[in-house]
Amino acid sequence: MVTANITENPAAGNTESRTADTRDSERASRRPETNTVSTANFRCKRGIALYKRYAEKIRRSAPHTYLVPSQSGKGIYLVYMKEGEECCSCPDYAKHHEKDEEGNETFFCKHYFAARLWKARSAECAACKGRYLTRHLKEAGEGHLTFYADDYLCGVCVPKHGLGEVA
Structure with missing residues (x-):
């Protein structure tokens, strides 16, 4: 163990003896901690940002499965979002994913977050069962004989069911 003498105030004759281990722990306590919360954030x-840029290109390909463009827009990653089985085909996920003691995923990549946001801002067409961003759907409204008031229809199905045009 290395010991160093440091004089804080030579005029007063105050000296402090600290070990190298003590100095290292003091430095570590001053460093900002990197934790999983800030990484997830x-x-x-x-x-x-990925969602905002490529929302129109994100697609649902199967139950719990979404296709999300890469940040550069030159590739597509497969994101699987069934609870407890979440995964992504991107290199970041392959490198960093881990599971906790209970088997829950502890790492989510940007593609997962983009797909999650897309899912939250989309709805299923009541007629064709396709999933579309809600801004591209029209609510059936009250008084329709086939659909409920809170059912949404896509641009292809709206005219087929006499609901006019999608805005």
Whole structure:
């Protein structure tokens, strides 16, 4: 163990003896901690940016499965979002994913967050069962004989069922 003498105030004759281990622990306590919350927050923000940029290109390909463009827009990643089985085909997920003691996923990439946001801002067409962003759907409204008031229809199905045009 290395010991160093440090003089804080030579005029007063105050000296403090600290070990190298003590100095290292003091330095570590001054460093900002990197934790999973800040990392998740960073990836969540990048996922929001990815969604904003490519929302029109994100697609549901099967139950719990979404196709999300890469940040560059040159590739597509497969995101599986069934609870307890979440995963993504991106390299970031392959490198960093881990599960806790209970088997729950502890890492989510930006593609997962983008797909999650897309799912939250989309709805199923009551006629064709396709999933579309809600801004591209029209609510059936009250008085329709086939659909309920809170059913949504896509741009293809709206004219087929006499609901006019999608805005």
